[in-house]
Amino acid sequence: MTRLFGTDGVRGLANGLLTPELALRVARAAATVLAPSGESERPVAVVGRDPRASGEMLSAAVIAGLTASGVDVLDVGVLPTPAVAYLTSVHRAALGVMISASHNPMPDNGIKIFASGGHKLDDDVEDRIESLISGEGLLPAPTGAAIGRVRVTEDAADEYIVHLRDALTGSLDGVTVVVDCAHGAASSVAPAVYAAAGAQVIAIHADPDGLNINDGCGSTHMEDLQEAVIRHGADLGIAHDGDADRCLAVDASGSVVDGDAIMAVLAVAMKESGELIENTLVATVMSNLGLHIGMRAAGITVVTTAVGDRYVLEELRAGGYSLGGEQSGHVVLPALGTTGDGILTALRVMGRMAQTRRSLADLAAVMTTLPQVLINVKVSDKAAVASAKSVVDGVAEVEQLLGDTGRVLLRPSGTEQLVRVMVEAAEPELARRLAQDLANRVGQV
Numbered sequence: 001m002t003r004l005f006g007t008d009g010v011r012g013l014a015n016g017l018l019t020p021e022l023a024l025r026v027a028r029a030a031a032t033v034l035a036p037s038g039e040s041e042r043p044v045a046v047v048g049r050d051p052r053a054s055g056e057m058l059s060a061a062v063i064a065g066l067t068a069s070g071v072d073v074l075d076v077g078v079l080p081t082p083a084v085a086y087l088t089s090v091h092r093a094a095l096g097v098m099i100s101a102s103h104n105p106m107p108d109n110g111i112k113i114f115a116s117g118g119h120k121l122d123d124d125v126e127d128r129i130e131s132l133i134s135g136e137g138l139l140p141a142p143t144g145a146a147i148g149r150v151r152v153t154e155d156a157a158d159e160y161i162v163h164l165r166d167a168l169t170g171s172l173d174g175v176t177v178v179v180d181c182a183h184g185a186a187s188s189v190a191p192a193v194y195a196a197a198g199a200q201v202i203a204i205h206a207d208p209d210g211l212n213i214n215d216g217c218g219s220t221h222m223e224d225l226q227e228a229v230i231r232h233g234a235d236l237g238i239a240h241d242g243d244a245d246r247c248l249a250v251d252a253s254g255s256v257v258d259g260d261a262i263m264a265v266l267a268v269a270m271k272e273s274g275e276l277i278e279n280t281l282v283a284t285v286m287s288n289l290g291l292h293i294g295m296r297a298a299g300i301t302v303v304t305t306a307v308g309d310r311y312v313l314e315e316l317r318a319g320g321y322s323l324g325g326e327q328s329g330h331v332v333l334p335a336l337g338t339t340g341d342g343i344l345t346a347l348r349v350m351g352r353m354a355q356t357r358r359s360l361a362d363l364a365a366v367m368t369t370l371p372q373v374l375i376n377v378k379v380s381d382k383a384a385v386a387s388a389k390s391v392v393d394g395v396a397e398v399e400q401l402l403g404d405t406g407r408v409l410l411r412p413s414g415t416e417q418l419v420r421v422m423v424e425a426a427e428p429e430l431a432r433r434l435a436q437d438l439a440n441r442v443g444q445v
Contacts, residue, residue, distance in 0.1 A: 004133060005126040011101055011110035013422035014054030018109055020061035027065025027097065028139045029132035029366060030113050031377060035071050035094035038139055042148070048076045048084040048156075049099035050185040050243045051150040053210035054109045058099045062111065066097070066306045067148030076156035078208075080185040080244035082341035085118035085271050090159070092116070100185070103220050103241035106213050118338040120310050157189060161335040164193045167336045168347045172199035175350050176234045178250075180225040181206040182218025190343050194238075199350060214241065219248045219329055219342075232317040235353065236360045238346045239329075243333060244307075246329035247342035249349060259329040260291040261364040262349060265299050266331070267323055268366055269352045271340055275322055275335070276300065282315045282324030284308070289424045294298040294367030307411065309340050370406065373430040373435040377423045377442045382412040385419050388445040391438070398423065398434050406431070408438065 004010055011025055011366065012018040035043035037433030045066045049055035055078075060408060063073050076087060081098045102108070113129075121129075132139060148343035170339060177199050181187040187206040195201045204224060205217035210323055217224055219239040229237040229250050236257075237250035249257040270276035280301045283291060292302050303319065305311040310332040316324045316334050325331035330340035337344055376412055391410070398408045405426035413420065419442050423435040 001374045004130050007310065008102065009110050010390065011108060013107055014052075014058065014109040018058065018111070020057055022133075023058045023061035023111060024065040025133050026071050026111055026129070027062040029129045030095060030097070031066050031069035031071045032132055032139055033128050034113075034115055035069070037070055037142070039260060042070065042072050042095035044072045044074060044091065045374075046074045046076060046088045046093045046096040048081075048097075048098070050213065051078050051107050051158070051183070051187070051208035052101070052109060052213045052242070055092050055099045058109055058111070060097065062097050063150060069148065070146050072140040073148060073150045074081055074156075075150055075152045077152070079114060079156060079160065079341065080189060080341070082245055082337055082339050082344065083156070083189070085114050085339045086160055086163055087156055088116070089118035090115045092127075100243035102243050102245065102338050103214055104219065106211055106215065114338075119167055120313055120339060142432060146301060161193055161196070164343055164347060165196055167344055168197055168351050170351055170355060172197040172347075172350050172354050175236075175354050176200040176202070176232070177203060177350060178202045178225060178228045178232060178234045178237040179206075179346075180204050180217055180222075180228075180237065180239045181344050182214050182240050182242050183208040183212040183312060184214065184218065184240065184244060185199055185344060186201040186240040186244035190238070190240060190244065190346070193343055194350070195349065197347060197350075202228065202234065204228055204411065218242065219246045222248065222250065222256055226256070230254045236350070240342045241329075244342045245340040247331060247345040247349075248329040249360060251348070251364065252359055253361060254397075255361065257360060257364050258369075259325055259327045259331060260369065261343060261367060262329065263323065263325050263331060264291055264294055264367040265360075265363045266345075266348055267295060268298055269348075270323055271298065271300060277320060277322040278380060280319065280321050282312050282319070282321050284312060284326050284411055285411070286422070288367075288369050288372055289298070290367045290369045298366060313339065370424045370426060372422065372424045372429045373428075373431040375435050375439040377419050377421060377439050379417055379419050379442060381445070382417055382419055383390035385410070385442055385445050388441075390441045391445060393443045394438050398438060401434070410438070410442070
């Protein structure tokens with residue numbers, strides 16, 4: 001059986017792979033593992049969603065599954081994913097459930113589950129939940145007064161906004177920002193938070209109708225944001241995805257500032273303030289070599305993990321570090337949140353701009369992005385590629401040629417028969433040529 005949980009929960013076509021029946025069973029299995037019966041107080045689950053239409057259907061199924069398992073539900077409605085994680089923690093809930101497919105197009109949806117404290121699940125916990133979903137074990141079925149109850153809260157957004165505002169020291173007075181809300185969960189929260197912090201805010205793509213989430217906008221489609229920043233003469237632009245756990249940026253000239261550059265800006269700021277524990281930044285293997293070079297020059301160590309913010313989170317917890325993230329814009333500040341928070345990240349970036357009176361382009365110049373070429377190669381056997389002599393020899397040749405001026409990475413997909421070939425080099429044409437040569441070798445295995 002194919003593993004149901006991916007790198008970030010259960011995700012698929014809503015009412016296709018991800019049916020209400022599956023959502024209900026996922027919720028019941030999660031409740032059984034994370035909120036076992038027999039506790040002195042009835043367990044509570046926080047449930048939120050992004051505004052896509054199928055979220056209404058799937059949220060109802062999840063709530064039904066939780067209450068059928070004897071869990072009380074705090075229904076917080078449409079809120080960002082990090083808000084659900086935060087509320088799970090502050091309300092001391094046994095678990096939190098977010099209905100969202102993040103940056104995916106509207107027809108998809110997903111179920112993200114948080115354990116108590118607002119933490120993402122470890123692999124072994126997901127495996128235990130999966131075994132119950134597949135029918136390997138009994139699910140509780142309380143009756144009468146033991147059935148869970150539902151409370152709809154109207155002040156959850158306000159709680160989260162106060163938390164975000166408290167995370168920023170100082171004011172954003174003098175900062176003009178365009179924020180692309182992706183017609184998603186950030187649409188009401190992000191503009192309000194940035195304005196409350198003192199910024200002049202211009203919001204775009206902030207009118208969700210259930211069908212337009214991520215549609216040509218947000219962190220996966222930056223063109224409208226780039227144009228709006230230039231047209232309004234703004235200091236920067238901020239792009240969120242559908243559930244606002246990502247943050248990418250645009251500087252005043254319209255150039256994209258990705259997650260690597262954002263982490264570099266924050267790492268230097270936190271080193272100066274003494275907040276960067278062990279002077280260490282945690283990033284994934286996909287982060288650009290330019291980040292490593294720039295951080296080395298700044299006296300900051302970069303620790304790398306596998307791709308996926310869950311692995312970044314594991315390393316942050318294991319090492320007690322204070323900053324980590326991904327090139328895609330998931331940035332985690334453990335002292336302020338248990339998961340990636342795009343709105344919090346944006347606040348910290350703008351706070352650095354306001355504090356130093358420097359432009360985003362100037363701050364981001366702490367690193368220079370090396371040209372990076374990524375080619376996805378379809379293969380019949382991912383495992384065979386890693387040991388194929390032609391591929392091993394090819395990688396060795398590229399590494400010898402590049403030395404410390406570039407990098408090569410071959411990474412099998414976690415969900416498909418694909419191998420991702422990535423090459424970074426000082427010259428774009430060299431990176432393209434070397435990546436294509438390796439891709440050809442991989443495709444012949």
